[in-house]
Amino acid sequence: MPCMTMIEAIRDALDVALAQDPEVTVFGQDVGFFGGVFRCTAGLQKKHGETRCFDTPISELGIVGAAIGMASYGLKPVVEIQFADYMYPAYDQIVSEAARLRFRSAGEFTCPMVIRMPTGGGIFGAQTHSQSPEALFTHVAGLKTVVPSNPHDAKGLLLAAIADPDPVIFLEPKRIYNGPFDGHHNRPVTAWRSHPLGEVPEGPYTLPLGQAVIRREGAALTVLAYGTMVHVALAAVQEGGIDAEVIDLRTLLPLDLETITTSVRKTRRCVVLHEATLTSGFGAELAALVQAECFWHLEAPVERVTGWDTPYPHTNEWDYFPGPARVAAACHRVLEVK
Template sequence: MTRRTMIEAIRDAIDVSMDRDEKVVVFGEDVGFFGGVFRCTEGLQKKYGTHRCFDTPISETGIVGVAIGMGAYGLRPVAEIQFADYVYPGYDQIVSEAARLRHRSAGDFTAPLVIRMPCGGGIFGGQTHSQSPEALFTHVAGLKTVIPSNPYDAKGLLISAIEDDDPIIFLEPKRLYNGPFNGHHDQPVVPWSKHDLGETPDGHYTVPIGKAAVRREGSALTVLAYGTMVHVALTAAEETGIDAEVIDLRTLVPLDVETIVASVSKTGRCVVVHEATRTSGFGAELAAQVQERCFYHLEAPVLRVTGWDTPYPHAQEWNYFPGPDRVGRALKQAMEG
């Protein structure tokens, strides 16, 4: 076991995968010599050569297109989009080609590729470096969407994603790259502790795609969250003193409906938290799933705590960003319902 940041865990996952399988190739803008803007691929080009870890032109369309072609011909590409905000030029190929390749070819071809993208706010990156576009991918049949909340899961889920035979969108909350936090604007990043799952096994291991994790057991209500918001939800539960059960979804598609239903059926209340915009956000899907499957167990309406329905406001980031205070108010409202 080694104590790692999420950046180090992601790098180690790629390293382990490249060492085990020579078909794994890594590429994107500045990922080679420079090691990526967040250093997630630092040292990999030196270790594996420029034919397996290389820089690309500034062209998301090209990056995604090359990844699809490589996957179709038997390689296992791990492509990095420098920020999730930059993915839109390549979105057409993700939707029209990668997601549909297995089905349109009747299984003759697959697209075993991973598209890694830093996502979310918390670093004052402004409108073009802080978006959370997960709902754009969860809507697309044929894609799997993964968002880890800690180094242990980041490494295990990324290895699982690289070994999967279908295209996977792997979103990495950049606010968690160097350590956890509780969501307050004056709270610094702190080192990962063993309690926070900063301890990650050395070598190869996997975390199953499609399985949620209960981060905090409780009986009063259920909080559904993923990525950065898991830590915000945990802090809100502690600060309010409410006996909340906090579920880290880890994978949005496929969704672990069984764990969600078991928890909400037990607690009778549910609060959904994400930092993406509210309208048509993934929280709407979660609320619908809970209402459809747990209606007769619910003691109060399902509530959502989300970002605003506006472009990401640079100057107001920490108001846009759901924090423990806003989540805590929702928990209290749910308990009063």
């Protein structure tokens, strides 16, 4: 299998989808001729034509609104919001129209669209290019929310999202876009662009939405993570010598509660990890679900390790991220409860 970065895997998925389904269209700001700000769509317009992959005005509301109309009439638009931070002008369209179309039409219309967004920090993008807004989508009935952690999953999950009959929010962690992430030191790798991150099968394949995967088996503790934080969790438990089971959620909605509860009932302890702020983050939902489903098995409180409850701190970006030391410390605190 060829080795790819996540950007290359996403581009490959879009290329496959455009080739095999004439109803798929790809559009957004600069995604056509230029190939996207992160080059995820480079070459697609030249290969598939200007009606299949095209540029739009700088209007997130217009991009998403047009996609909803196209989806309701049978097309399968895949739109790119340049940064997840830019999606707020379109949030009403996403919540009030895309998420509700199937329900408000009693199933007469569906909305098979994907909204791709680079998410999270790690590229020194400051406050308006670094947010992690996944909780704003997981709160909305009618949406699916996906966060891959590696190129193989990115391609398979994106193809599954494009085939899904309902709207999917596809969040792409840009800290691991271009190559390996140094989870051990919580900082970028030198010359990171030159080293692919993973093997990716050629041609079409899908991974089921709503199915987590165990990245590391363990018996003493369960760590729940997604996106970039999966790599941080793996580094933390390795460095800390912790017998932890690390679960990559992959899809936040639908959530694979069975895999989570099976693991926690076995290990009897749980740490939840994400890059977004603590208060009302998705980790709060995970902690509540674990407590409700595994109460009689738990031997310690569920602990969360997250970003700070502050606006995104550009100058302290790499201190803001939960790093291996913070994660390992939380794991040891949970393990010490008798």
